[in-house]
Amino acid sequence: TQLLEQSPQFLSIQEGENLTVYCNSSSVFSSLQWYRQEPGEGPVLLVTVVTGGEVKKLKRLTFQFGDARKDSSLHITAAQPGDTGLYLCAGANNYGQNFVFGPGTRLSVLP
Amino acid sequence: GAGVSQSPRYKVAKRGQDVALRCDPISGHVSLFWYQQALGQGPEFLTYFQNEAQLDKSGLPSDRFFAERPEGSVSTLKIQRTQQEDSAVYLCASSLEGRGRDEQFFGPGTRLTVL
Numbered sequence: 001t002q003l004l005e006q007s008p009q010f011l012s013i014q015e016g017e018n019l020t021v022y023c024n025s026s027s028v029f030s031s032l033q034w035y036r037q038e039p040g041e042g043p044v045l046l047v048t049v050v051t052g053g054e055v056k057k058l059k060r061l062t063f064q065f066g067d068a069r070k071d072s073s074l075h076i077t078a079a080q081p082g083d084t085g086l087y088l089c090a091g092a093n094n095y096g097q098n099f100v101f102g103p104g105t106r107l108s109v110l111p
Numbered sequence: 112g113a114g115v116s117q118s119p120r121y122k123v124a125k126r127g128q129d130v131a132l133r134c135d136p137i138s139g140h141v142s143l144f145w146y147q148q149a150l151g152q153g154p155e156f157l158t159y160f161q162n163e164a165q166l167d168k169s170g171l172p173s174d175r176f177f178a179e180r181p182e183g184s185v186s187t188l189k190i191q192r193t194q195q196e197d198s199a200v201y202l203c204a205s206s207l208e209g210r211g212r213d214e215q216f217f218g219p220g221t222r223l224t225v226l
Contacts, residue, residue, distance in 0.1 A: 088154070
C-alpha cells in the first residue's frame with residue numbers, strides 16, 4: 001500500500017512570512033501533484049511533478065520532487081491571506097488508476 | 112460553467128437508508144474518480160472509471176458501496192444501508208485521459224450525514 005505523509009499538519013503564520021510544507025512516502029511515484037482545497041470546495045491542482053529532482057516555480061510557490069521520487073516539498077514565499085487553505089499532495093502510479101492523497105497541511109495566513 | 116458538478120450538495124440520511132450521489136464530469140473526459148474525504152483528512156480513493164469500464168474498485172470500503180457509469184459520462188455512487196461511519200464528503204473528479212500526470216478536476220463534493 002502506498003502511503004503519503006504530510007508535515008506539518010497545521011501551520012499558522014503571519015502575512016509576509018515564508019514557509020515550507022513536506023510530503024513524504026516510502027514508495028516511489030511516477031508523478032506527484034499538489035492541490036489546494038478551500039472549505040466547501042473540491043481540491044484544485046497547483047502543479048504536477050514527474051522527474052526526480054525537478055523544481056517548478058509558480059509565482060511565489062516553489063515545488064520540488066525528490067531525486068528518488070518519494071518525497072516533495074512546497075515552499076511559499078511572502079505568504080498572503082489568500083494562500084490560506086488545505087494543501088494536499090497526491091501520488092500516482094504509472095497508469096493513473098489509483099491516486100493516493102496525503103492527509104494535508106492546513107495553512108492559515110493571518111493578516 | 113463547464114466544470115464537474117455533483118448533486119445533491121448535502122444529503123442527510125437515516126441509518127439504514129440507501130442513498131445515490133450523482134457526478135456530472137467535464138464533457139469529453141475519459142476518466143472519472145470517486146473519493147471519500149472524512150473531516151480533517153485528505154481524500155481517499157474509492158473507484159476509477161475509464162469511459163464506462165470500472166477499472167479499479169479497490170477502495171470501496173464494503174459491498175454496500177456501488178458505483179456505475181453506464182454511458183461513460185454521468186456516474187452514480189450508491190450506498191446501501193447507510194451507517195454512521197459513511198458520513199463524509201464524497202468527491203468526484205474527472206480527467207481528460209487518466210494518466211498519472213493528467214490534471215484531475217474536482218467537483219464541490221456531496222456532504223453525506225448519516226444520523
